[in-house]
Amino acid sequence: MFAFFWLMLLFYSSLVTTQDLSHDYVLQGKNIIILAGQSNMSGRGGVINNKWDGFVPLECHRNSSILRLSAGLTWEEAEEPLHRDIDVVRTCGVGPGMAFANSVLAKDPSLGVIGLVPCAIGGTNISEWRRGSVLYNKLIQRANAALQGGGIIRALLWYQGESDTVIHKDAELYKGRLDRFFDDLRSDLMSPILPVIQVALASGKGPFIEIIRKAQLETNLQNVKCVDAKGLPLEPDELHLTTLAQVELGKMLADAFLQTVPLPVQSNAPKRFNNFILDFLREPFW
Template sequence: MAGRGGVVNDTKSGIPSWDGIVPVQCQPNPSILRLSASLTWVQAHEPLHADIDYNKTNGVGPGMSFANAILTKVPNFGSIGLVPCAIGGTTISEWAKGGFLYEQLVRRTQAALQNGGVIRAMLWYQGESDTEIKEDADAYKGRLDKFFTDLRADLEYPVLPIIQVALASGKGPYVKIVRNAQLGIKLPSVQCVDAKGLPLEPDKLHLTTPAQVQLGETLADAFLQSLHNPIHITKWFLFARKQQQRQAILALFSE
């Protein structure tokens, strides 16, 4: 989810607008940067995806509360570089290798790793658009598995930690099929946190601002727990002695 917290349709014009409210958990922090559309590092602030998902009205997403929660829990964590890549309203097939979204994701990730950057995880929240057609819902698990596998191969990081979010809502009647696919992924170093039950905006599709904050904090807990995975713990301790490096987090909340 690129971030639609606080975005509602104007009652007269019907045009969506953001209320501009930024919770304290999402406030800017000098230690939290974002990779802009021009591939330069700037201080992160809401809306995190404003120059990435520029054809839509963006609001609050889980990215800033995620990063702030990490720094609150681990004050000596170092700087965090968020790499927003989400495009709202997309299906998993649009993220397949060879397509524009996939290639842009790889390009932005590679740019984030220049000058000593270290990729720490990918956050993935997508699937609402795959709930509309049963064929898409039925194919979701295989397509998601292939997307994760292809991305890890192209980034040359076969155990890239991935934290995905199981849907809170959907555009169509096949939410359960997509959720079961997300919860059933068995790839190594892939965690799933569940957004079901979080409050939704009046459109019954997008999370409210408080829900985005809560989701970001849940993702932070999952991320910090992943650092204790034996696969990653050696790299973590090596990094801890070089805190001047930037830790890149891929932020793909694509609905």
């Protein structure tokens, strides 16, 4: 009886270690989230005069269950600024990605591991994201690299359009270009109903902000959701969201994303096994 008892404990210990600590297990089970768009997605929270103040809110702190695909296409533990080696022309600060991931895991720990794939580049027009462009091809390359070793692309988070508010023709053509971008991306990622969560502009570089916002808010493609950033606090440049505004946006994106995730189906096996061990310990075995 002693031998059986200890064998059970050894098996239970190895089960927990395999599920909780295995590097390969973590990579195979990751939920991949693509972050794309322009500067408010890459993050300028806390950046004044091209210098980041270094402040990281609690909601954006590191979490061993949140990974980041680096510019070198390797997975590492994520930390702010997420886009530091991606959007390299200007200084990056806090964006919505870390607050999003921490909020998602706080509300649904069963998701396990989130793998963030930063792709946003500041100052980019929607036409620069068309199929075949440098930015588009780089996004596809990074998304495919993220899939190596396992995992599933769960969503695209998209925040872009400020650069399209300058010229009236760009603003008028925005809706068609945006819909085409989403369709092409889903096709090339072989995920026809990939959830897309886009952000309706809080600001813009030109006078045609409302035309862009209308296009974003009225997007009617399947499985495309929109969260509205209008009214969130801006940095002194009146273009970029503040650090705390990015935290709020991250939480909004998390709530929208969780609406796309099926209710978690958690196995009762570990619980049953725990109960078995407890019942076994209550029985006399000497």
